[in-house]
Amino acid sequence: MISFVMGVEDLADTRFALSPLAETVCSLRVLREPGLSALHLPWRRAVIGGLGALDTELLLSLVARRHTLPDFLTPRPATHFASFADELAVVRRTPPALVRRDLRDTHAPDPLPAPLRAAADGTDAEVVALREAVCDLLDGYWSAAVEPWWPRIRLVLEADMTHRARQLATGGARLLFADLHPDVRWRDGVLEMRGMIGDGFRTRAAGRGLLLVPLVFAHKPAPPVTEHVAPVLAYPSRGVATLWAEAPPAAPPGALAELIGAVRARLLAQLAEPLATVELARRFRVTPSAVSQHLRVLFATGLVTRARHGRQVLYRRTPLADQLLGGAAVPDA
Structure with missing residues (x-):
């Protein structure tokens, strides 16, 4: 179980944000495992043939066997409506040591996949080259697979945030979190996320607040893999069943x-x-x-x-x- 210990100031600083980069990175799960979410199969069929010369082996190696993803690829959005380009620029500034740590934490206890292993175990220069290659691939993948659909995805996400804001206004934090997902529970000042992979952790928000990020490609709540990241919780958006309706x-x-x-x-x-x-x-x-x-x-x-x-x-x-x-x-x- 992963827990965020939140004080009064953290509750007051709980807010929502959209992340086109997180949406793009999370969609790799569906690309790799079609059975993970049958709702997204129409999207997958529409985009799979248009990826062209993209190195999908390297892209898909970012997704661990247990479906986790490196934290450095989904930085905490700095604004409510962050652009894909701005978020990717943050990833390009990730220090090599942090790239190494996140790749290993993501895939543990399994070894790193071959496309990642040599660079992650190499020099800082090799890690930087890997980071740049991944960012270039994500840029091309966003343009081919997510950006054409982003206007309709964003509408679903905005409708979800409007619903959540109404829950917060009418029932406070307790109703907001109770309605978020069955695996999320608010109790005695602690936000608990059950059913998480791995040993989990308990971290204090300590005045950093909580950022909630709705995603159409999230199949379950997705807090950070490690406790070193400021509290952020990506969660499955409402309305996904209508997204690819024909x-x-x-x-x-x-x-x-x-x-x-x-x-x-x-x-x-x-x-x-x-x-x-x-x-x-x-x-x-x-x-x-x-x-x-x-x-x-x-x-x-x-x-x-x-x-x-x-x-x-x-x-x-x-x-x-x-x-x-x-x-x-x-x-x-």
Whole structure:
């Protein structure tokens, strides 16, 4: 079990961030083991043939047999919306000694894979060359496999953060962490992550706060591999089941579609959690302007609410719409 001991100041400094680099690095697990997450198989089929001349053997050697990844490849995001380029620049500045330590800790108790072993056991110059080769590969892999999908991935992540912020506002830290994942538990000022691989550790946040990073490619909570890293917890985002959906959602059963129209009924069924117009347009395979017309009607009739989140306006159905949908008829996204 891994535990973060948190004081009042650490709770006050608990916040969220997006990390396109962490998303990219974690997707290597699915690339290596398709059976790890059946939800991402459509993505894997779409990208596997476009990796071209990338050295996938070196990339996939970063993923340990137990599915852990080197901490230095997922640095703690410095801002709420860090860019991939900025995060990769941080990785390129990682000292050779830290690269060695993280590679060994990641793969322990197994030996390092052949593509990593010679450099990691060599001179600092060889470790730096390996670090640069990995960064160059990740840059190309991001462009080919993740960046084209990033706009829709980001929408799912932002919807998740909006949900978590509401949990924090209505039920405090206890409700936030209770809703995060079954393996995460908040008890007596300690955030515990059960079911972790290895011996685990217990570390004090000690005024550094806690950073929560939602990821669509995380299959379980992913704290750092070692206790030397400031408290950060990557966790599986909500809404992943809709991410690679190929067909528009069906209208909910009942008379609601006859009352307000099938398209608006389907829209309401999707709005159990806040979503932006462009994400709804993607799911329904129509233009954002077409969705906006329906949302204006639903807003004017009190069936949806809207709130600005950064540059986007997020829509969510109201309690009146919940009653019209009948609750149980609405699938959980």
